Amino acid sequence: MRNNLVETLMGLVVLFVAGTFLYFAYTHANIANNGGYLLKARFNKVDGLSVGSDVRISGIKVGTVVRQFIDPESYWAVVEFTVDPSIKLPEDTFAKITAEGLLGGNYLALDPGGSDEYLRDGDEILDTQGSVDLLGLLDKFAGSDDE
Structure with a gap:
């Protein structure tokens, strides 16, 4: 049971890091519509x-x-x-x-x-x-x- 909890927490950390990376890439890559x-x-x-x-x-x-x-x-x-x-x-x-x-x-x-x-x-x-x-x-x- 303890093994599943550690694996779940590590999976959440990986998802958080990946989400942070995607947010950073989207906001700094000038992909959003500039309203031009x-x-x-x-x-x-x-x-x-x-x-x-x-x-x-x-x-x-x-x-x-x-x-x-x-x-x-x-x-x-x-x-x-x-x-x-x-x-x-x-x-x-x-x-x-x-x-x-x-x-x-x-x-x-x-x-x-x-x-x-x-x-x-x-x-x-x-x-x-x-x-x-x-x-x-x-x-x-x-x-x-x-x-």
Whole structure:
């Protein structure tokens, strides 16, 4: 009987430590919705970009990708993302999918324009550039000697 009590107490301690770790990870990982406004952009390719990926301006995280889907009419990828409400983006903002590094994933980089009109919740960024296939480029470069 004493053995069961010790095992139960140890199990409770392990669950408490795991719960504390999960709480700490959730509160410090910036996963929670920041209450930002929702924007969308269309891309020909979104390789390496996923839900939860960063949205950055000048390398600083200002939002998060929240949804991706295919437009059934144009077959382009539509990416919906949030932007911090304190960041006001001009309507001529440029969006591109950029690699974090050779081995890392991709993120959505925003380059604000100079317009006096600003994007509002639900608007679409029209100037975009999809992801670049680095392996495909290396393959073309390496295969160019054969021609």
